[in-house]
Amino acid sequence: MDVERKRARTVGVMLIIGTVAGMLSVAFTGSILGSPDYLTEISANTNDFVTGILLVLTMGLALAMVPVLLFPVFKKYNETLALGAVVFRGVLEAFLYIALVISWLLLLSLSHEYVNAEPPKDFCFQLLGTLLIRAGDQIGQILAIVFSLGAMMIYYVFYQSRFIPRWLSVWGLAGAVLYLAVPLSGMFNIEWEILYAPLAIQEMVLALWLIVKGFNTSVTL
Numbered sequence: 001m002d003v004e005r006k007r008a009r010t011v012g013v014m015l016i017i018g019t020v021a022g023m024l025s026v027a028f029t030g031s032i033l034g035s036p037d038y039l040t041e042i043s044a045n046t047n048d049f050v051t052g053i054l055l056v057l058t059m060g061l062a063l064a065m066v067p068v069l070l071f072p073v074f075k076k077y078n079e080t081l082a083l084g085a086v087v088f089r090g091v092l093e094a095f096l097y098i099a100l101v102i103s104w105l106l107l108l109s110l111s112h113e114y115v116n117a118e119p120p121k122d123f124c125f126q127l128l129g130t131l132l133i134r135a136g137d138q139i140g141q142i143l144a145i146v147f148s149l150g151a152m153m154i155y156y157v158f159y160q161s162r163f164i165p166r167w168l169s170v171w172g173l174a175g176a177v178l179y180l181a182v183p184l185s186g187m188f189n190i191e192w193e194i195l196y197a198p199l200a201i202q203e204m205v206l207a208l209w210l211i212v213k214g215f216n217t218s219v220t221l
Contacts, residue, residue: 004073005214011069012210015203018062021055028052029104033136039129042111053104060097063147064090067154073215074154077161081153089150096143100136107132141183144196148180151199163215168206175199 029052035041042049067085074082107129114125155172158164175198185192 007069007073008210008214011066012207014062014065014069015207015210018059018066019200019204019207021059021062025052025055025059028055033133038133039111039114039125042108043115046108046112049104049108053101053108056097056101056104060094060101064094064097066090067150070154070157073163074157074161078157081157085150085153085157087150088146088153092146093143093150096139096146100139100143103132103136103139107136141186144183145180148176148183148199151176151179162218164206164209165216168202168209171202172199172206175202 028048032038032041032045032049032052067082067089071082071086074085110125110128110132114129117125152173155169155176158172159166159169178195179199182192182195
């Protein structure tokens, strides 16, 4: 198997790992963080919460590898956007995932202190908890913006280079625009999370395409 075939398969595997890890992290932490008594719930479900944190780290590292792996082939067609994708979907995205993990680790420590504190519970626990929850939400919104901008760069180069079918590149570009609409609308308290779906589905189709078909060998790699 040649180097570029291996590269394409590795990108596909990283996309699957990142997406599956992200979905599982929501399954492990979503109901805990969404609980009105989240400080008690986090402490009571420490193992699930820590598993969710590890899954977020896995997702961040896997997805950050995608533009890094694509850079050597992308730079031959558009070095500026190839580098931009590394910065946005590589460096910035990884940094934001780490920031999210730190906020959750602080929340975990706070929850243990809260549960072990003698009643009446100090109001500061609730205040700090609220701040950390909101910080995590804000990081999530910034992540969505960074992710979608990086995706636009990646799919434009895919469209330009024809490494994958153009219908798949156009789907990715359209999905990235819809993905970007979610955090932007969230700033006005409008919930359009269903718009995450087109890009999420597209990236799974892309992953399978790269694993099975690889890059288009009729173009210069």
